[in-house]
Amino acid sequence: MNIHQPRADIADTTLAIVEALKGLEGPLLPILHELQEEFGYVPQECLPVIARELNLSRAEVYGVMTFYHDFREHPAGRHVLKLCRAEACQSMGGDQLAERAKRLLGIDFHQTTPDGAVTLEPVYCLGLCSCAPSAMLDGEVHARVDATELEALVQEARR
Amino acid sequence: MTVKIYIPRDAAAIALGAEKVAKAMAEAIGARGLDVVIVRNGSRGMHWLEPLVEVETAEGRVAYGPVKARDVTSLLDAGLLEGGDHALCLGKTEEIPFLKQQTRLTFARCGIIDPLSLDDYQAHGGLTGLRHAIAMAPEAIVAQVTESGLRGRGGAGFPTGIKWKTVLEAAGERKYIVCNADEGDSGTFADRMIMEGDPFVLIEGMAIAGIATGATKGFIYTRSEYPHAIAAMAEAIEIARKAGVLGPSVLGSGRAFDMEVREGAGAYVCGEETALLNSLEGKRGIVRAKPPLPAHKGLFDCPTVINNVISLASVPIIMDKGAAFYRDFGMGRSRGTIPIQIAGNVKHAGLYETAFGLALGEIIDHIGGGTASGRPVKAVQVGGPLGAYFPRALFDTPFDYEAFAARDGLIGHAGIVVFDDTVDMLHQARFAMEFCAVESCGKCTPCRIGSTRGVEVADKIAAGIEPEKNRELLADLCNTMKFGSLCALGGFTPYPVMSAMTHFPDDFKPVPVVEAAE
Ligand SMILES: Cc1cc2nc3c(=O)[nH]c(=O)nc-3n(C[C@H](O)[C@H](O)[C@H](O)COP(=O)(O)O)c2cc1C
Numbered sequence: 001m002n003i004h005q006p007r008a009d010i011a012d013t014t015l016a017i018v019e020a021l022k023g024l025e026g027p028l029l030p031i032l033h034e035l036q037e038e039f040g041y042v043p044q045e046c047l048p049v050i051a052r053e054l055n056l057s058r059a060e061v062y063g064v065m066t067f068y069h070d071f072r073e074h075p076a077g078r079h080v081l082k083l084c085r086a087e088a089c090q091s092m093g094g095d096q097l098a099e100r101a102k103r104l105l106g107i108d109f110h111q112t113t114p115d116g117a118v119t120l121e122p123v124y125c126l127g128l129c130s131c132a133p134s135a136m137l138d139g140e141v142h143a144r145v146d147a148t149e150l151e152a153l154v155q156e157a158r159r
Numbered sequence: 160m161t162v163k164i165y166i167p168r169d170a171a172a173i174a175l176g177a178e179k180v181a182k183a184m185a186e187a188i189g190a191r192g193l194d195v196v197i198v199r200n201g202s203r204g205m206h207w208l209e210p211l212v213e214v215e216t217a218e219g220r221v222a223y224g225p226v227k228a229r230d231v232t233s234l235l236d237a238g239l240l241e242g243g244d245h246a247l248c249l250g251k252t253e254e255i256p257f258l259k260q261q262t263r264l265t266f267a268r269c270g271i272i273d274p275l276s277l278d279d280y281q282a283h284g285g286l287t288g289l290r291h292a293i294a295m296a297p298e299a300i301v302a303q304v305t306e307s308g309l310r311g312r313g314g315a316g317f318p319t320g321i322k323w324k325t326v327l328e329a330a331g332e333r334k335y336i337v338c339n340a341d342e343g344d345s346g347t348f349a350d351r352m353i354m355e356g357d358p359f360v361l362i363e364g365m366a367i368a369g370i371a372t373g374a375t376k377g378f379i380y381t382r383s384e385y386p387h388a389i390a391a392m393a394e395a396i397e398i399a400r401k402a403g404v405l406g407p408s409v410l411g412s413g414r415a416f417d418m419e420v421r422e423g424a425g426a427y428v429c430g431e432e433t434a435l436l437n438s439l440e441g442k443r444g445i446v447r448a449k450p451p452l453p454a455h456k457g458l459f460d461c462p463t464v465i466n467n468v469i470s471l472a473s474v475p476i477i478m479d480k481g482a483a484f485y486r487d488f489g490m491g492r493s494r495g496t497i498p499i500q501i502a503g504n505v506k507h508a509g510l511y512e513t514a515f516g517l518a519l520g521e522i523i524d525h526i527g528g529g530t531a532s533g534r535p536v537k538a539v540q541v542g543g544p545l546g547a548y549f550p551r552a553l554f555d556t557p558f559d560y561e562a563f564a565a566r567d568g569l570i571g572h573a574g575i576v577v578f579d580d581t582v583d584m585l586h587q588a589r590f591a592m593e594f595c596a597v598e599s600c601g602k603c604t605p606c607r608i609g610s611t612r613g614v615e616v617a618d619k620i621a622a623g624i625e626p627e628k629n630r631e632l633l634a635d636l637c638n639t640m641k642f643g644s645l646c647a648l649g650g651f652t653p654y655p656v657m658s659a660m661t662h663f664p665d666d667f668k669p670v671p672v673v674e675a676a677e
């Protein structure tokens with residue numbers, strides 16, 4: 001997929017996004033979200049453009065971006081599988097589910113399968129604690145995930 | 160006559176297949192040429208029955224659940240439209256004991272109305288509170304909220320009226336209402352349910368807060384983990400703006416108030432109010448030292464009310480029915496109702512709104528029906544990742560801020576996570592430290608370093624390395640974190656750790672298996 005290659009138009013796209021959002025009060029997070037939506041991660045090339053347009057130092061922008069778990073410095077896999085690691089999900093076998101997912105994918109959390117298909121990420125609560133354990137695949141929520149459903153999710157993501 | 164069928168759009172229902180049910184239902188209705196509309200409502204909060212499908216009949220709404228897409232045909236064959244009998248039929252929704260026994264004030268409309276219909280909202284009493292507020296002086300609104308006894312539902316339980324009074328009296332050209340919808344605690348989903356199931360009540364509450372304090376702009380700061388809530392709120396704000404509920408003249412009052420939704424980026428600490436304000440300003444979510452209070456110098460240094468979703472969503476009913484009506488519910492200094500979120504390993508998981516004062520054991524054993532696994536309850540964690548673990552011996556504790564504090568616990572955002580007897584409390588204590596280490600904003604050493612040391616010490620205890628000495632060390636570390644941290648992330652992480660160690664000492668004395676075997 002072309003989002004994994006350096007794009008010549010990154011600076012232009014960034015500028016367009018910054019221009020569109022810069023009028024907001026406190027525009028930096030909305031801008032970073034929009035960039036990640038666009039590119040799948042926040043490319044290095046964006047930072048000087050944001051810094052210049054918002055009158056911040058590049059270090060400040062970088063500092064903000066790296067503070068938040070959501071923003072990626074590098075592209076993720078084609079699919080992102082998030083598994084809830086928090087207490088309510090633990091009480092319903094979340095830890096075992098996580099081990100199973102790691103085995104099925106052959107990777108640990110924060111890693112991507114070698115074929116670039118799936119990135120596995122932890123998430124601390126999806127607000128589905130009454131139907132634990134829960135997961136999110138590419139933004140779609142799944143509750144009461146058992147071994148069978150996990151396999152189905154992994155298979156879907158593997159494609 | 161057109162029949163109404165309700166299929167929730169709540170994220171929990173969707174995560175359990177509600178979209179597929181809605182799709183199958185729409186197709187079946189089309190194929191059979193039935194005169195039916197499908198309303199995508201919020202959740203009633205009985206999550207073990209989701210997706211819960213309801214049909215409106217002459218006798219009231221009849222419920223079916225949990226419904227799968229493949230059940231649609233047999234439901235329609237059984238006469239779903241007339242509330243016909245079926246294996247999944249639960250009878251009249253309002254008669255289901257879990258729902259019937261509740262006192263729904265804040266959640267009065269959640270699951271009942273179409274969340275994005277302002278007409279439906281008004282037909283069920285919506286906007287009455289705001290209309291009353293508009294006719295009042297700001298001081299009188301603040302007084303009414305104060306007299307209701309409403310305390311912040313975000314965790315700290317600070318009186319909402321007093322916070323508003325400070326902002327009202329603060330000098331400032333520009334003031335803000337910030338809604339804390341960051342709901343990061345495990346075991347909680349009340350904020351999410353309101354935003355998805357009755358977003359106008361939050362908008363109304365924020366507009367009242369604005370008119371009461373002189374703030375003209377509001378922000379709802381919510382989590383990126385809540386895409387459905389973000390979408391519902393954004394759509395509801397748009398509808399409210401078009402209808403003149405928001406904008407330069409709120410309901411024609413001549414007073415301005417508008418708002419937007421902002422999305423966090425996966426940092427638990429951004430639920431802490433000052434970290435949240437930094438995040439809204441586009442900074443790292445680092446906790447600010449207080450004073451100055453946000454009420455004096457908050458967002459962009461302007462006077463700011465920052466309240467939890469449920470605090471704000473409880474204001475419309477107070478302005479509608481009066482302070483005394485609300486205050487008459489509850490016990491001690493905990494007035495009104497609290498939406499208790501029952502989660503984890505529990506049979507009847509969901510949201511239960513009731514007056515303060517129910518005993519913890521009543522909630523878990525009777526309302527929750529015990530564990531989902533059928534095994535004995537070993538521990539419950541109340542109040543999220545910073546809340547204490549309680550054993551059965553403390554199940555007589557009434558649900559009340561002071562009663563929980565007296566037993567070294569907290570009710571926090573009122574989430575309860577139930578664990579059966581397979582849970583290892585040392586493991587849970589270790590997780591509390593690990594969570595603190597992952598989520599620490601890094602400003603103070605006891606939290607940032609202490610939590611990492613805490614994980615190591617817990618590992619040593621688990622490995623049987625000098626357990627006595629390491630248990631003391633863990634307690635010592637907790638003490639340092641408790642008294643040396645700037646905010647409650649570092650300061651309250653000792654609650655789960657120490658309660659686990661105090662109430663479940665056996666789990667902290669692992670049998671030295673390896674040596675014994677050799
Ligand atoms: C680490 C941490 C996380 C918090 N998370 C939340 C949260 O997700 N939602 C919330 O309303 N309050 C949260 N709080 C409490 C807020 O700091 C603050 O007390 C609350 O927003 C005030 O609103 P209230 O008076 O309506 O409760 C958190 C506090 C800490 C220390």
Ligand code: SF4
Binds near residue numbers: 428602604645649
């Ligand atoms: S206690 Fe932890 S999260 Fe709170 S201010 Fe200190 S370092 Fe930040």
Ligand code: FES
Binds near residue numbers: 085089124346347
């Ligand atoms: S703890 Fe997993 S969804 Fe809340």
Ligand code: FES
Binds near residue numbers: 122124425426597
């Ligand atoms: S997504 Fe990584 S901790 Fe929140």
